[in-house]
Amino acid sequence: xxxxxxxxxxxxxxxxxxxSDAKIPSEWLEGNEEHRKxxxxxxDKPPAIDGTGWxxxxxxxxxxxxxxxxxxxxxxxWCPPCITSIPHNNKLYNKYKKDGLVFIGVCHxxxxxxxxxxVKKYKIQYPVVKDIDKKxxxxxxxNGYPDYFIIDxxxxxxxxxxxxxxxxxAIKLLLKEKVSN
Numbered sequence: 001x002x003x004x005x006x007x008x009x010x011x012x013x014x015x016x017x018x019x020s021d022a023k024i025p026s027e028w029l030e031g032n033e034e035h036r037k038x039x040x041x042x043x044d045k046p047p048a049i050d051g052t053g054w055x056x057x058x059x060x061x062x063x064x065x066x067x068x069x070x071x072x073x074x075x076x077x078w079c080p081p082c083i084t085s086i087p088h089n090n091k092l093y094n095k096y097k098k099d100g101l102v103f104i105g106v107c108h109x110x111x112x113x114x115x116x117x118x119v120k121k122y123k124i125q126y127p128v129v130k131d132i133d134k135k136x137x138x139x140x141x142x143n144g145y146p147d148y149f150i151i152d153x154x155x156x157x158x159x160x161x162x163x164x165x166x167x168x169x170a171i172k173l174l175l176k177e178k179v180s181n
Contacts, residue, residue, distance in 0.1 A: 021152075021156075021158075021177070022173055022174075022176075022177065024158060024159055024170070024173075027163075027166075028159065028162055028163055028166040028169065028170060029159070029160070029161060029162065029163065030144070030147070030161045030162065030163050030164075031143065031161050035141075035143055035161070038141055039141055039160040039161060040160075042140075042141065042157065042160060043157070044156045044157050044158070045155070045156070045157065046062050046070075046072075046140075046149070046151050046155070046156075046157040047136065047139035047140060048061070048062060048063075048136075048139075049061075049062060049072075049104065049106060049129060049131075049136050050131065050132045050133075050135040050136050050139075051106060051129035051130055051131055051132055051136060052129065052130050052132055053112075053115065053116070053129065053130040054127060054128070054129050055115070055116060055119050055124075055127070055128045055129075056119070056124065056125065056126060056127045056128060057127035060102070060104060060127060060129075062151065062155065063155070065102055065151070065155070066153070066154065066155045066179065067100065067153055067179050068100045068101065068102045068153060069096075069100055069101050069102070069150065069151065069152060069153055069171060069174045069175050070101075070102045070103075070104065070150070070151040071092070071101065071102070071103045071104070071148060071149075071150050071151075071167065071171065072104050072106055072140070072148065072149040072150070072151070073085075073089055073103065073104065073105045073106065073126075073146055073147075073148055074106050074108070074136075074137060074140065074142045074145060074146060074147040074148070074149070075105050075106070075107060075108070075145055075146045076107065076108035076110065076111055076145050077107065077108075077111035077112070077114040077115060077117075077118045078108075078110070078111045079108075079145040079146065081145065081146060081164075082145050082146045083118070083122060085146050085164065086122045086123075086124055089103060089105070089124075089126065090123070090124065090125045090126065092167065092168055092171060093125060093126040094125065096171055096172075096175060099175050100153065100175060101171060101175065102127075103126035103127070104126065104127050104128070104129065105124065105126060105127070105128035105129070106128075106129055106131050106136050106137070107128055107129065107130050107131060108131060108134070108137065108145065109130070109131050109132070109133060109134045109137075112130040112131070115128060115130055140160075141160075142161075143161075146164065147161055148161070148162040148164065148167050148170075149161065149162070150162055150167075150170050150171070150174060152174045152177060153174065153175075153177055153178070153179045154177075154179055154180055158174060159174075
């Protein structure tokens, strides 16, 4: 009898620990099969942001953001779809920051000299940073702009290259999850 009770307790503990990671629907993800395969090789530990010239914040370290959902928006000053997405990104940032959302725009090295001007002109309200020598972009295997990568409250890179149209759904899903101990 003791074995079955212990087994039941272990099973319940397992379910509690792993049930917090909701399944990410494949239709939320961008990229062809080859790119998805490449992204699947990435660790769930997000690479550090190797950036400079932070605007709208002091320097942020992903390791210090446990308990928050972090959206990394890989963008460029020369990218029309990136510029078009700024009002929507501002809206998401302002709507969910009180719930624990951190939004970080990682600006492509090429054109980064215009980042501050772009932030001011288009009224970007969330933190932005210039990537150094495309290091962050390479580490995240970014293949288009804008690209969105989302880190959960436990610091795990959960969504690698989220479809632009699914970012808000992804934010809502991950904000519902709790931090595990």
